[in-house]
Amino acid sequence: MxxxxxxxxxxxxxxxxxxxxxxxxxxxxxxxxxxxxxxxxxxxxxxxxxxxxxxxxxxxxxxxxxxxxxxxxxxxxxxxxxxxxxxxxxxxxxxxxxxxxxxxxxDLEAAAYGMLHLAADEFVELNPHAAPQAGHAAVIAAGTGLGQAIMAWDGQRHIVMPTEGGHCDFGANSSQEDALLVFLRERFGGHVSGERILAGDGFGNLYDFLRASGHAPPNAAIEAEMLHEDRNAVISRHGLQGDDPLCTEVMRLFVRIYGSEAGNLALKCLPRGGIYIGGGIAPKIRAALETGLFMQGFLDKGRMARAIEHIPVRLSLNPEAPLLGAAHMALSRSCC
Missing domain, CATH: 3.30.420.40 (ATPase, nucleotide binding domain)
Structure with missing residues (x-):
């Protein structure tokens, strides 16, 4: 070959x-x-x-x-x-x-396999108390959608199990998030998944919720930008810059809920080998993820926070992990 x-x-x-x-x-x-x-x-x-x-x-x-x-x-x-x-x-x-x-x-199965072929300098550790161990791992990735995969450790290698976990119910964890859930349930006519927030379109959904709830008045200049550029990108950019109250709060909510959902995944499979944060959005909002807010959401699990407090949480800086994973899978099948 x-x-x-x-x-x-x-x-x-x-x-x-x-x-x-x-x-x-x-x-x-x-x-x-x-x-x-x-x-x-x-x-x-x-x-x-x-x-x-x-x-x-x-x-x-x-x-x-x-x-x-x-x-x-x-x-x-x-x-x-x-x-x-x-x-x-x-x-x-x-x-x-x-x-x-x-x-x-x-695609998340491919991303998971790709993570295994990235170099150490292609990750940023988000958990200051991480204690890496051999064991299960997992991937969560926000992009066009929200993907999740589990990497089961059999003692010698990781076996990836794809999931559709991004479509599980969104779990509100504050009064503000309770109101967000009601808003999105009305918008989508029922079920609200994590993907409705933790994906590209999620920035727009969060912005509309905050605007409708009167969190802050909209900025006319920024809303004019939305007419000529990708709306979600505009909101994300100003959220990172912190120059608009609505967009800033969108970014805060997005990051915290992202951390919370990563923590949910950690509780479901106890990935002592680490949680990998993939997808196209995370590297673009790295500065926001590194503020500690993501980890606050990750560890806000009541009495079960101790079960996941030392799990490595690694932000992948290489957007081509799924491509590398697919390539190595094609190669490995040729050896079978």
Missing amino acids: KHVLAGDVGGTKTVLCLYRVNATKPAGTSLEEVHKAVYPSSGYERFGDLVTSFLATVAPLRPERACFGIAGPIQQQRCNATNLPWVIDAGKLAEDFGFEDVYLIN
Whole structure:
């Protein structure tokens, strides 16, 4: 085998990368990036059309195997993408493109495997009382959606279990969050998941809640910016700058609730090996995550705070963890 194709398939964008397999280095088999491209997911009617475009750019090179991390549940190697009108079938992709093997995994499953291949300097530790141990680990990642995965430790290696934990109920933890839950329940006509807050659109939902509740008057200049730029990005930017009361409170709420949900995940699987914070949003709001507010939310678990107080909480600075995870999965399957 000479090349593998890896993909990180998200609701907003899809990243494809061709890797060369190097099997002669002293450390063993490694992957070398040959060509990478980013595509707007909504610009393609079918996922196969996107793959066709990519393969045309790398011709005459041709991958023998492929693995795609997809934002959506995988069942029998078939996926209905969560935020896209795509049905992705591994068998059909292999047949259409002549691949020896195509393997589909959940995007958070891919991110989890990718975390295992990042260097130590690609993480920032958020827990000042962390005490790393060998054991289970977990990943939580806010991006277009909210993903979660558990990395079960069998004594020798981590086995990743994908979940749809981001769609579990949002658990309010203060009177303000009680009011937020009521607001969002009315907005969405019932069930409110964590993803309604801890995702790109969550900034807008939090802003609308605070504006409607009279937390502070809106800034006309900032709302004008929202008409010409991505609304969530505008809110996030001003929240980080701290130059607007509404946006600043949005960021405070987002970070604290993010920490709370990470703590919920920690209680469910006791990841002594660490919680990894992935996704596209976290590196962009690193300064807010490092204020200590995230950890306050993480540890606000009453009498059970002691059970998770020493768990490492590692912010990943490499947004390509899902891509790396998919590539290494394609490589590992070739060795089976």
